[in-house]
Amino acid sequence: MKNFTKTLLLLIFPTICFSQNTPVWSAAESVAADSFGFASPRIGLLPDGSPLVVWAKTSGTDAQIWISRQENGTFLPPVSISTGNIFPSIYDFGGLDLAVSGSRVFVVFEKFNLGIFLARSDDGGLTFLPPVQIFATAPGQRSILPTLATDAAGNPMVSFICTSNFEPAKYLFVRSTDGGATFLPPVVASESVPGGGVVCECCLSDMAVSGDSIWLAFRANRGDIRDIWVARTTDAGKTFATAADVDNTDWEINACPVSAPRIFHDGEKLATVWMSKGLGKIRVYANGLDAATMQPDEPFQLPLPAAADGAQNRPDVAGFGKTLGVVWESDGFSGTGQDIVFAFSETGVAGLENAPIVHVAAEIGEQFFPQLAFGKGVFHLIYTDYFTETVKYQKGILPTSGSQNLTTTFAEFEISPNPVVGGQLVFWIKNLPKNLKKAVVADAFGRVVLTQNFTQNQDSEKNDARILEVGNLERGVYFLQLLDETGVPLGLKRFLKG
Numbered sequence: 001m002k003n004f005t006k007t008l009l010l011l012i013f014p015t016i017c018f019s020q021n022t023p024v025w026s027a028a029e030s031v032a033a034d035s036f037g038f039a040s041p042r043i044g045l046l047p048d049g050s051p052l053v054v055w056a057k058t059s060g061t062d063a064q065i066w067i068s069r070q071e072n073g074t075f076l077p078p079v080s081i082s083t084g085n086i087f088p089s090i091y092d093f094g095g096l097d098l099a100v101s102g103s104r105v106f107v108v109f110e111k112f113n114l115g116i117f118l119a120r121s122d123d124g125g126l127t128f129l130p131p132v133q134i135f136a137t138a139p140g141q142r143s144i145l146p147t148l149a150t151d152a153a154g155n156p157m158v159s160f161i162c163t164s165n166f167e168p169a170k171y172l173f174v175r176s177t178d179g180g181a182t183f184l185p186p187v188v189a190s191e192s193v194p195g196g197g198v199v200c201e202c203c204l205s206d207m208a209v210s211g212d213s214i215w216l217a218f219r220a221n222r223g224d225i226r227d228i229w230v231a232r233t234t235d236a237g238k239t240f241a242t243a244a245d246v247d248n249t250d251w252e253i254n255a256c257p258v259s260a261p262r263i264f265h266d267g268e269k270l271a272t273v274w275m276s277k278g279l280g281k282i283r284v285y286a287n288g289l290d291a292a293t294m295q296p297d298e299p300f301q302l303p304l305p306a307a308a309d310g311a312q313n314r315p316d317v318a319g320f321g322k323t324l325g326v327v328w329e330s331d332g333f334s335g336t337g338q339d340i341v342f343a344f345s346e347t348g349v350a351g352l353e354n355a356p357i358v359h360v361a362a363e364i365g366e367q368f369f370p371q372l373a374f375g376k377g378v379f380h381l382i383y384t385d386y387f388t389e390t391v392k393y394q395k396g397i398l399p400t401s402g403s404q405n406l407t408t409t410f411a412e413f414e415i416s417p418n419p420v421v422g423g424q425l426v427f428w429i430k431n432l433p434k435n436l437k438k439a440v441v442a443d444a445f446g447r448v449v450l451t452q453n454f455t456q457n458q459d460s461e462k463n464d465a466r467i468l469e470v471g472n473l474e475r476g477v478y479f480l481q482l483l484d485e486t487g488v489p490l491g492l493k494r495f496l497k498g
Contacts, residue, residue: 215230
């Protein structure tokens, strides 16, 4: 099956949408070969916007945690993160997490009967120091499913589930004030749920951070009603106030659904996304939560993809200010299995309610556990692909200047002819942006194959033609991307080389 899929990838074009309100998605590429595994992928961004991906191999005698960073459009060979003599406990959906603060990279992982450990890199994920144990379990106790975040000073903080044979499961919170060298004593965060703080033992938490305020989203179990709650601390994690119930679906289920909420802070509100079957079908929901008053808005169901009425699950959210995107698993979008879909808003969480849905992974569907990051006008998506048994990566580039972190002018341009025949590609730009600096050509797997710089000496009010020498490119699908002097995308088009 893997060989069939790899051949098919060469024949399928990515799903492209050129609406100025929707990111333009690249084709999927594998972060590493299938021999490196594909469990529990996580993604972060380095200061220059380059993606950094961590995942695990969980079977065989060489089970370990791997990390790879992208440079010049290509993922470097994976680096094994040292776990000392500790064999980490990693599952398909969790057991490790990643956070990036400048050139410092943190990876947290669990060992079921020993505790929670943190590995740190000071060179952007190229090398790692020996792991530090940040929580040690007592006899009969278990600590599982850590989630990682950092504060404005780059100090890591971790939430995780702690349970034993003698007491119900709860969420503990620990943080460092010295860059991850040492950690303060743990604080119970889930006792802030009114009427009890029992948590689902297989559902991850998520955190959002702003100054001394930290919000923790998790699934709580109260008499088999397993709703989503958000707890808040305003004193940097010393105490957690009463949590808010953001989920009114009241899903009654006597087993953990293994599906985590995700949370995003836009500076004013918190966007929370989650899965529930409380209203009859497995669906993804979202709502806004006032960051100051902790008053939730009415939840709403995210739109269903066209012609798909299957289950939705495992959402993730990322963005900047009011610009945010959500990805999730959607069963039956393409009629072939499990797919990854995307919704986008430039007006905050409320804009997701009627947002168009894009099928971002244009492959035969067996795609799970999507994770999303956003920076410099680009969404970065990773997910587990069971057909190829690899972690896949795609990027979605915003073609407009409507996002709060973009200050460039979108370049309207056309490639003619398309398909390109011969050795020259000609593209015509309407209203040439004065800050146009570079053209980059990438192949269908996202690898940069051609780069050309430009000088500005033309009248920006007129149409302008530019020529790229592409005679050395093989026949196939390519993407032409225009960039400004800071590397921010100005536009992207797909073309065929004949």
